[in-house]
Amino acid sequence: MHEILDQLRTLIPIEGAMVSVVDPVTGRRKVVANVGYSASTETYLNSDEFHTEMIEPFSLPRRGSAVRLRDLPVDPLSLRCVAEHWLPAGLLEGALSALVTTDGRYVGFIDISTGDYAHPSDEATNVVGHLAPILANVVDPLQSARWLASTLAEDCVAVALQSDGDVIPLRGTLESGMLEPRSSLRPTVARLLSGNLGSAAFLWPTSDGGWYACRAFRCRDYFVVLAPKAVGGDHDLTKRELEILTLLIEGSSNAEIASKLWISTRTVRAHVEHILEKLAVPTRAAAVSRAMQDGLLLSPEVLADMDSRQRLAARLRGRSKR
Known part of the structure; x- marks a missing residue:
């Protein structure tokens, strides 16, 4: 991220910048990179208030395009982030873009500030807007799960399991009831991946008396990929x-x-x-x-x-x- 910000400096005289991501379980925001912002500004930009004040009304509706202070439909001085954080630090303009994945999930934001009203230019703003979806894929905690699923055999079903109980399909469709609340499959995966284990393999019965060969992989930020595959006749074990x-x-x-x-x-x-x-x-x-x-x-x-x-x-x- 710091390398990306360094490259953006060729277009924008950056004096403050931050890339922040949303924790998929707690919803809290975590700083990936902070350049030039004070601790108090960093705290505010990662607050629910900043999300409500700037991200939700002005940035998310402009998906794929960065927004500048002069683009806002309101007086910038009416916003706390401007009046209490940016202007007192000499930050007069900037570009803000929500990081939204290709499947529409909001995963964070990039904010860039300058001390020059002339920057960022229209060209530079468009660059930030085009860069945002790429950054979304980079910071997306589900991206590693999707990549892992793409490496599995074609006949494998794959889902991502979040620790909060959500199940996100990655490939194919699981047998009905496999991960319902009464099923012990999910607790089994959690137990097998306890400690420092990064993967586990085991068999699980199908509803018709057969077996699934299951593999579970621990990915980053609380995600686990579960990949069950119907066992063929290779071994024919009873x-x-x-x-x-x-x-x-x-x-x-x-x-x-x-x-x-x-x-x-x-x-x-x-x-x-x-x-x-x-x-x-x-x-x-x-x-x-x-x-x-x-x-x-x-x-x-x-x-x-x-x-x-x-x-x-x-x-x-x-x-x-x-």
Whole structure:
């Protein structure tokens, strides 16, 4: 941003300038660059009052075009930013432009002030107006999520998850109900990306008994990209084999797996052999490596649900024997 402002100095004798962005969660404004403005002016320009006084009525309606003090339909001296901040500092003119993304989201503003009534010129004002959409994409916190989604496989659906609960489609359409309030998918993503992890891979059941191979990526400014992809027939692993593979990843022995799944160790060994065959790997360690690479990991929530069903089935079998 400082480099951009330095380049604008070839057109405008800048004496004060600020680029500010809007936090997508809190709505607060954060300074990206401040050149020449005092601390009190910086605080005011990032206030709700300045947004109400200048951005909302004069800048947002002129999307794609910067506004100068002499362009305003009101007396500039009636505005607090002019009377209390700019004029006392010798700042007589300037250009203000809202930063609006191509899909219409307001993400911040750029403000430039000069000590010369002749500046900025019409040409320079147009340059700032043309620059604003580019700057909007640069500072847009969702931009990194969109870029990441563009690198995924074509058959991946992708959404951006905000920490305030909003879900922003990036590509395709999620299965109905996947992220509804009662679903445990979103808490699963949050738990898997806790700490310093930047990404996670896991399996999630579809409504028709299949599986989604899900990948979650942490992006900047609170955004998480979730990309589920319907698992094809590459591995053809059964639910039981996925359970066992997940427990192998956790380091469980055959005996521990047998105890958790209410089956015999001989059955576990048979399933492990089938897993090695389907993944085309020679050892358990290689199977674990392949599973982690391909995201063939059941989340604890899915495992817990399957375990509760197995316990219920075991109790029912016990009753039928009696």
